[in-house]
Amino acid sequence: MTSPNTSKVTICLTNPKSPTNVGAILRAAGCFGAHEILYTGNRYNKAKKYSTDTQNVNNEIGTIHVEDFLAEKPDDAALICVDLVEGATSLPDFEHPEHAFYVFGPEDGSIKQEVIDKADHVVFMPTKGSLNLAASVNVVLYDRTAKMNRDIENDELIKQSRDVNNRLKIK
Numbered sequence: 667m668t669s670p671n672t673s674k675v676t677i678c679l680t681n682p683k684s685p686t687n688v689g690a691i692l693r694a695a696g697c698f699g700a701h702e703i704l705y706t707g708n709r710y711n712k713a714k715k716y717s718t719d720t721q722n723v724n725n726e727i728g729t730i731h732v733e734d735f736l737a738e739k740p741d742d743a744a745l746i747c748v749d750l751v752e753g754a755t756s757l758p759d760f761e762h763p764e765h766a767f768y769v770f771g772p773e774d775g776s777i778k779q780e781v782i783d784k785a786d787h788v789v790f791m792p793t794k795g796s797l798n799l800a801a802s803v804n805v806v807l808y809d810r811t812a813k814m815n816r817d818i819e820n821d822e823l824i825k826q827s828r829d830v831n832n833r834l835k836i837k
């Protein structure tokens with residue numbers, strides 16, 4: 667089992683269109699412990715102020731504009747393309763690498779074929795139709811957490827994560 671402390675996760679967004687999606691992805695990155703979000707294109711730059719990250723994760727996790735994800739990827743990170751690609755591995759069957767660069771397509775398109783051609787892994791989620799972009803990132807990060815982070819103190823994590831007014835317990 668891989669320790670979450672030694673793993674590193676980068677989320678790569680291909681020219682994202684909707685600031686609400688990027689806001690929801692920032693929140694997912696914070697909740698699931700991703701380290702950074704890279705994005706290409708300029709549509710998000712124009713709409714950044716409408717971000718819907720209600721936990722202010724943006725202060726801790728960088729959203730960094732880049733020209734090319736591949737130029738940013740360290741040699742020890744695996745490039746994982748997540749999209750509906752013929753021949754892709756189903757997410758339930760996928761074993762996540764410790765150091766991962768997950769690439770997602772835009773809301774209104776797909777990952778470029780030349781990026782798919784350079785991927786170490788290509789993964790799809792078995793859905794009828796496509797998921798919303800932010801939902802896709804949440805599902806991938808949840809799947810990674812479910813498969814890798816098994817040594818969790820459940821109640822401690824629940825107490826740290828919930829609203830201050832939440833005192834719910836099973837009696």
Ligand SMILES: C[S@@+](CC[C@H](N)C(=O)[O-])C[C@H]1O[C@@H](n2cnc3c(N)ncnc32)[C@H](O)[C@@H]1O
Pocket residue numbers: 748749750769770771772773774775776777789790791792793795796797798799802
């Ligand atoms: C709304 S989808 C865009 C349309 C999608 N490329 C298609 O061909 O139907 C936005 C992005 O979410 C991710 N995505 C959505 N559903 C997915 C699925 N079932 N499997 C893998 N990726 C998915 C991909 O990264 C995709 O580019």
